[in-house]
Amino acid sequence: MFAYLVKRVFQAIAVMLAISLIAFAIQGNLGDPLRELVGQSVSEEVRQKLRDDLGLNDPFAVQYLRFLGNALQGDLGTSYFFKEPALDVILKKLPATLELVFGATVIIIGLSIPLGVFTAIWPNSILTRIILSLSIVGLSIPVFLTAILMIFFFSVELGWMPSFGRGEIVHVFGYWETNFATKDGWAHIIMPSIALSSIMLPMFIRLIRAEMIDVLQSEYIRYAQAKGIAPWRIYFVHALKNTLLPVITVGGVQIGTMVAYTILTETVFSWPGMGAMFLEAVNRVDTPLIVAYLIVVGFIFVLTNTIVDLIYGLVNPTINLARMGA
Amino acid sequence: MSLLSVRDLTVKFASRDGAMAALNGISFDLARGERLGIVGESGAGKSITGFALMNLLSKPGFIDGGEILFEGEDVTQMSPKQVRDMRGNRMAMIFQDPMVTLNPVLTIGQQMVETLRAHRNLSFEEARQIALVKLKEVYIPSPDERLDQYPHELSGGMRQRIIIAMALLLDPKLIIADEPTTALDVTIQADIMELLLEMCQSNQVGLILITHDLGVVSQVTERTMVMYAGRIIETGATRSIINDPQHPYTQGLINALPQQTPPGQRLKQIPGAMPTLSAMPTGCPFHTRCAHVTDECKRTAPEVSQFGDTAVACHEVHRLQRDLPKEVAQ
Numbered sequence: 001m002f003a004y005l006v007k008r009v010f011q012a013i014a015v016m017l018a019i020s021l022i023a024f025a026i027q028g029n030l031g032d033p034l035r036e037l038v039g040q041s042v043s044e045e046v047r048q049k050l051r052d053d054l055g056l057n058d059p060f061a062v063q064y065l066r067f068l069g070n071a072l073q074g075d076l077g078t079s080y081f082f083k084e085p086a087l088d089v090i091l092k093k094l095p096a097t098l099e100l101v102f103g104a105t106v107i108i109i110g111l112s113i114p115l116g117v118f119t120a121i122w123p124n125s126i127l128t129r130i131i132l133s134l135s136i137v138g139l140s141i142p143v144f145l146t147a148i149l150m151i152f153f154f155s156v157e158l159g160w161m162p163s164f165g166r167g168e169i170v171h172v173f174g175y176w177e178t179n180f181a182t183k184d185g186w187a188h189i190i191m192p193s194i195a196l197s198s199i200m201l202p203m204f205i206r207l208i209r210a211e212m213i214d215v216l217q218s219e220y221i222r223y224a225q226a227k228g229i230a231p232w233r234i235y236f237v238h239a240l241k242n243t244l245l246p247v248i249t250v251g252g253v254q255i256g257t258m259v260a261y262t263i264l265t266e267t268v269f270s271w272p273g274m275g276a277m278f279l280e281a282v283n284r285v286d287t288p289l290i291v292a293y294l295i296v297v298g299f300i301f302v303l304t305n306t307i308v309d310l311i312y313g314l315v316n317p318t319i320n321l322a323r324m325g326a
Numbered sequence: 327m328s329l330l331s332v333r334d335l336t337v338k339f340a341s342r343d344g345a346m347a348a349l350n351g352i353s354f355d356l357a358r359g360e361r362l363g364i365v366g367e368s369g370a371g372k373s374i375t376g377f378a379l380m381n382l383l384s385k386p387g388f389i390d391g392g393e394i395l396f397e398g399e400d401v402t403q404m405s406p407k408q409v410r411d412m413r414g415n416r417m418a419m420i421f422q423d424p425m426v427t428l429n430p431v432l433t434i435g436q437q438m439v440e441t442l443r444a445h446r447n448l449s450f451e452e453a454r455q456i457a458l459v460k461l462k463e464v465y466i467p468s469p470d471e472r473l474d475q476y477p478h479e480l481s482g483g484m485r486q487r488i489i490i491a492m493a494l495l496l497d498p499k500l501i502i503a504d505e506p507t508t509a510l511d512v513t514i515q516a517d518i519m520e521l522l523l524e525m526c527q528s529n530q531v532g533l534i535l536i537t538h539d540l541g542v543v544s545q546v547t548e549r550t551m552v553m554y555a556g557r558i559i560e561t562g563a564t565r566s567i568i569n570d571p572q573h574p575y576t577q578g579l580i581n582a583l584p585q586q587t588p589p590g591q592r593l594k595q596i597p598g599a600m601p602t603l604s605a606m607p608t609g610c611p612f613h614t615r616c617a618h619v620t621d622e623c624k625r626t627a628p629e630v631s632q633f634g635d636t637a638v639a640c641h642e643v644h645r646l647q648r649d650l651p652k653e654v655a656q
């Protein structure tokens with residue numbers, strides 16, 4: 001178990017190094033930092049001097065290692081626009097984004113398992129047909145369109161739901177700001193969460209359904225029937241566990257991906273998270289902020305994947321963690 | 327009263343071109359504690375017969391008529407609840423491949439305990455004790471440890487032993503074993519078969535053994551039923567079937583055994599292949615491959631005629647009775 005853990009952590013570090021390298025390469029090719037720092041009215045000699053001082057004329061490898069050293073100390077550069085450390089800017093926006101992802105994840109897990117199982121067990125039911133048709137609709141409408149349609153109907157036409165911002169948020173644990181402490185906060189997070197889940201939820205329903213149908217055909221299910229086991233136990237003990245095992249791995253990747261999907265949702269709902277911030281940073285060519293965003297999102301992605309892999313190893317008896325580490 | 331009495335059982339598979347019969351009105355009986363072998367080439371309908379007895383046909387298969395009287399009750403008329411109460415309790419099944427029969431994410435103990443608790447009002451601890459006793463009966467070393475292991479931690483032979491123990495958990499009256507050793511290593515096939523025989527004998531359990539292996543049939547069973555294209559074409563005492571087969575198909579099966587051919591020569595296989603469900607010939611289904619075929623065989627399906635304790639479905643069997651035994655005798 002410990003060996004497996006160490007192995008997974010090393011893999012995660014390797015991936016993070018690759019991400020940092022890419023992010024750094026982007027930084028070098030995106031705009032001229034000098035222009036941001038001193039403007040255009042400075043003579044070429046002064047520029048060269050500044051370049052030397054800033055280390056911009058050093059070999060790529062030296063610059064990268066310096067960047068990496070700073071990054072390890074939590075220094076991802078200073079945002080041109082906010083004039084603040086880029087990491088601080090992002091960390092301030094992080095709770096909003098993570099709560100949004102959390103809301104969407106709860107919706108996805110809470111609905112995809114019962115609906116996936118239902119549609120697999122009763123493939124010919126009318127309800128199954130309705131669910132599957134809706135899931136196609138959900139899959140084929142882009143997130144921003146879903147978001148705009150929801151705003152149009154529920155905010156503009158019906159006036160039931162707030163259409164932008166986080167609403168009333170409450171500070172908890174000193175740093176974190178949460179939507180889940182007030183009614184207004186809840187009202188604000190519901191539509192963005194639904195919009196964010198609108199692609200993944202249908203995908204997961206279909207994934208779980210397909211996997212469950214597959215599992216239900218297997219020999220051990222027939223054997224359980226031959227032993228006289230009750231149907232509910234066959235579905236929820238024998239089949240569901242085997243169904244969810246492969247889904248866990250896909251699910252982990254998708255939740256990581258969702259952090260990136262927030263860019264669209266946050267922009268449409270003016271959600272003050274790091275996704276909307278990223279889009280603004282791109283517009284302003286705020287290179288340090290862009291790079292910092294990439295690294296933080298990459299880190300979240302790697303972290304969720306590693307955790308999911310560990311969970312998978314723990315719940316799947318056919319994986320012997322002790323042996324895999326060797 | 328016999329333990330099992332099957333009458334005119336017909337099983338069909340629904341398909342786009344209508345329903346195709348996989349079993350054509352088969353009838354047979356099994357006495358209490360009796361061991362019956364079902365033999366025949368691939369596709370003869372052996373497994374379908376086994377699953378039909380359990381009312382466990384998977385779609386698109388369905389029972390289209392006939393009776394399956396098990397301890398006096400008709401399995402085909404039972405409610406889902408009654409069927410569930412019967413399965414694993416009074417009638418148990420052993421599947422072919424132990425590598426895929428057990429659920430990979432549940433421990434052996436969980437799978438044994440759930441079976442007991444599905445049929446009896448037992449606490450987990452009581453059920454576990456019974457499971458332990460049964461594992462000991464089938465000579466599983468350190469059974470206590472086995473209960474907490476997952477299937478993938480055990481060898482195929484060990485798993486099939488456990489499955490035999492599971493079949494015995496509730497002291498069933500009948501065990502249906504569908505090629506229980508085919509998927510196993512040859513070196514342990516005989517051990518498993520011997521264990522199955524011993525368990526059936528010592529527990530007075532009826533056995534329906536489905537197999538390709540005539541050697542196994544003669545070792546384990548008292549009576550044998552030969553199937554061809556969804557029909558029973560010959561039934562009788564296993565000894566008579568092996569030593570004095572009446573039906574040309576059975577004779578062909580026996581002649582195709584490696585023991586019947588001198589080393590180095592090719593086996594005497596029956597020429598041709600069994601017809602598929604969608605292309606069933608008229609008359610006797612075997613006539614397309616039979617060396618003794620007559621016009622009558624092509625026109626009408628043969629009735630069953632009795633020879634001593636052997637029942638045979640063949641038009642030409644009377645003539646063959648006179649001519650053939652010398653030819654077949656080894």
Ligand SMILES: Nc1ncnc2c1ncn2[C@@H]1O[C@H](COP(=O)(O)OP(=O)(O)OP(=O)(O)O)[C@@H](O)[C@H]1O
Pocket residue numbers: 339348366367368369370371372373374375384385386387602603
């Ligand atoms: N799901 C199905 N749909 C259509 N036909 C089927 C289906 N399952 C089985 N059959 C047909 O039913 C017939 C009998 O099949 P069965 O499995 O009983 O053969 P078997 O005698 O057990 O053969 P084997 O020795 O290969 O196990 C075969 O012709 C097969 O093609």
Ligand SMILES: [Mg+2]
Pocket residue numbers: 372373374504
């Ligand atoms: Mg079979």
